[in-house]
Amino acid sequence: MFHKSKTVFVSQLLFVFILIGVFLTLMMLLHNKHYLLFSFMVLLCSILPAYWKFEKQPLKTQTMMFVAILVALAVAGRVPFAALPSIQAASFVIIVGGISMGPELGFVTGSTTALVSNMFMGQGPWTPWQMFAWGLMGLTSGLIGTTKLRKNLLFMVLFGGAWGFFFGWIMDLWFALQYVSPLSIKGFILAFANSALFDLYHALSNIVLITLLYQPWEKLFARLDRKYQFLPTKK
Known part of the structure; x- marks a missing residue:
């Protein structure tokens, strides 16, 4: 059963990534026109894994509220540091959120953070690519959250450091494909x-x-979940 559900999940992700790839390619072919339309298309793709999860296991209202809170925290961790390029707390929130919420909702948290924060910092053809990069960050964090590695602080530090570069490389790929x-x-x-x-x-x-904050935040989420039961059940 576990192997079957894992295969279905991989198939769903592959379908979502193909759709996102198509939208990003179309945006480049149209010379970055209609980027807001393609941003919402990428957002729709990001929500698909959560929708499939909802069909299998209905999400609680508390869970969706917590996702909204995580997005708000991630946006608040990015916008105030706009004058300091690449120095922000959004990625930290997305990683911790993905660890706690799972890959599907981690993907939603990451992609929504990019779209909402750019409403303050400025939308542009980079937005769909940031949505994809941060969504992927949340998704991979969610996959780590299903393993014992989530308790290994050294691994999480290395994981977060690596994603600092992976995020940049995804954005560099967009820049090179469009402008080089x-x-x-x-x-x-x-x-x-x-x-x-x-x-x-x-x-x-x-x-x-x-x-500094990963272990205290994880313990805080665990205590809040014991009280309010907002975290999705991990299978």
């Missing part, structure tokens, strides 16, 4: 190298916050 012409290995290397310092800042901010 003609495409070449040298062009890709330059695009990735130009953002290396900002990726390092992102990684370091994740490392510091996870080191």
